[in-house]
Amino acid sequence: MAGGSRRDEILAAAADLxxxxxxxxxxxxxxxxxxxxxxxxLYRHFRSKDALLAEMLxxxxxxxxxxxxxxxxxxxxxxxxLAALVDWHVEFALDHLPxxxxxxxxxxxxxxxxxxxVRRLQREYVETWVRLIREIHPEVGExxxxxxxxxxxGLINSTPHSARLARADMEVLLRTMxxxxxxxxxxxx
Amino acid sequence: MAGGSRRDEILAAAADLxxxxxxxxxxxxxxxxxxxxxxxxLYRHFRSKDALLAEMLxxxxxxxxxxxxxxxxxxxxxxxxLAALVDWHVEFALDHLPxxxxxxxxxxxxxxxxxxxVRRLQREYVETWVRLIREIHPEVGExxxxxxxxxxxGLINSTPHSARLARADMEVLLRTMxxxxxxxxxxxx
DNA sequence: CGACGACGTTAGCAGATGCTAACTACACCG
DNA sequence: CGGTGTAGTTAGCATCTGCTAACGTCGTCG
Numbered sequence: 001m002a003g004g005s006r007r008d009e010i011l012a013a014a015a016d017l018x019x020x021x022x023x024x025x026x027x028x029x030x031x032x033x034x035x036x037x038x039x040x041x042l043y044r045h046f047r048s049k050d051a052l053l054a055e056m057l058x059x060x061x062x063x064x065x066x067x068x069x070x071x072x073x074x075x076x077x078x079x080x081x082l083a084a085l086v087d088w089h090v091e092f093a094l095d096h097l098p099x100x101x102x103x104x105x106x107x108x109x110x111x112x113x114x115x116x117x118v119r120r121l122q123r124e125y126v127e128t129w130v131r132l133i134r135e136i137h138p139e140v141g142e143x144x145x146x147x148x149x150x151x152x153x154g155l156i157n158s159t160p161h162s163a164r165l166a167r168a169d170m171e172v173l174l175r176t177m178x179x180x181x182x183x184x185x186x187x188x189x
Numbered sequence: 190m191a192g193g194s195r196r197d198e199i200l201a202a203a204a205d206l207x208x209x210x211x212x213x214x215x216x217x218x219x220x221x222x223x224x225x226x227x228x229x230x231l232y233r234h235f236r237s238k239d240a241l242l243a244e245m246l247x248x249x250x251x252x253x254x255x256x257x258x259x260x261x262x263x264x265x266x267x268x269x270x271l272a273a274l275v276d277w278h279v280e281f282a283l284d285h286l287p288x289x290x291x292x293x294x295x296x297x298x299x300x301x302x303x304x305x306x307v308r309r310l311q312r313e314y315v316e317t318w319v320r321l322i323r324e325i326h327p328e329v330g331e332x333x334x335x336x337x338x339x340x341x342x343g344l345i346n347s348t349p350h351s352a353r354l355a356r357a358d359m360e361v362l363l364r365t366m367x368x369x370x371x372x373x374x375x376x377x378x
Numbered sequence: 379c380g381a382c383g384a385c386g387t388t389a390g391c392a393g394a395t396g397c398t399a400a401c402t403a404c405a406c407c408g
Numbered sequence: 409c410g411g412t413g414t415a416g417t418t419a420g421c422a423t424c425t426g427c428t429a430a431c432g433t434c435g436t437c438g
Contacts, residue, residue: 021297025297108214143354147347151351153347154343154350158336158342161293162336164332170336173337173374174340178370181369184365185365
């Protein structure tokens with residue numbers, strides 16, 4: 001059924017608006033106008049404004065996790081697994097710039113249940129990174145590895161704030177910096 | 190005059206609330222309640238809710254800039270100047286965790302004029318970094334250096350998302366990763 | 379053809395929110 | 409003692425916003 005096309009159109013428009021003005025800074029009228037319908041027509045496609053955001057955030061974190069697992073598992077050894085994770089995250093961040101912004105800015109606008117679901121997925125994703133980091137640097141403690149993973153996310157997710165570089169150059173720059181940062185972690189023990 | 194104490198108390202409480210729920214997720218009643226007064230009493234100290242946020246953001250970026258300039262200028266050469274910037278930014282991020290969150294999440298909630306003022310200060314701060322990066326790596330283009338600076342900000346500003354490490358350890362970890370990331374930039378040309 | 383389901387419209391309600399108005403309590407000072 | 413400025417109170421207005429209700433249109437299909 002191609003009936004999902006309108007839903008997807010709405011999701012994309014909403015993502016763009018949320019990224020620019022924040023979840024609470026966008027009304028359902030704004031979202032409707034962005035796809036050519038007006039206001040409450042959204043409720044033919046989504047149960048609530050919250051549900052729209054929830055679907056967005058859950059799908060982001062689920063995609064990050066499943067594809068991240070797939071790629072790192074396909075690697076021959078730990079270092080190339082970590083490199084695959086870096087490549088995947090960079091690729092995702094550059095392809096879905098608005099979603100990256102939303103995920104770590106509007107997460108708290110979610111209802112308890114959905115927020116927990118997203119947090120769970122994010123935690124598992126982080127654990128994928130942590131496991132590989134500690135496999136490569138066994139002397140690094142788990143909290144330090146987790147903090148390092150978050151730091152690399154921050155580095156890669158900085159895209160929305162710069163993005164004045166050609167995409168290919170940006171890809172190389174972020175990957176290089178991320179790997180260098182990860183490689184330095186062992187020295188901090 | 191110690192009359193500024195109430196203002197400062199309000200600013201601190203508001204920063205904390207804004208960081209947790211976002212500017213638009215906090216009402217003036219919430220802020221009032223947080224300092225033991227109720228609602229509209231805030232207007233004895235600030236012209237508007239916007240003005241409160243504006244003062245916060247301008248003061249953050251002004252502090253970052255002026256102290257950043259001071260410390261990097263005091264360094265003997267470019268590499269130690271850049272290291273001084275890293276240290277300063279790490280120190281600030283760890284000391285003012287809520288402010289870091291607010292600055293790059295609620296900037297768009299500001300009125301045109303104030304937002305421009307903050308952006309100007311931020312741009313000048315970034316330029317301080319860019320100049321030093323290019324002095325060390327002359328073969329790196331200006332856009333790449335700027336993107337690299339933003340990436341390092343992202344790395345350091347990841348603090349709010351982790352922070353499970355003892356402060357001293359976090360300081361070392363972030364500084365090491367930031368310097369390693371910066372050192373790798375030349376390899377991307 | 380007529381029923382129906384999908385998708386859209388406008389009107390309007392209920393609650394939250396920024397801000398003003400009017401008033402009060404009190405410290406300070408000539 | 410009376411006047412003044414500071415810092416607080418509550419009541420209430422105007423606006424915005426999420427959401428529901430009631431209704432219209434149209435393609436599909438038994």
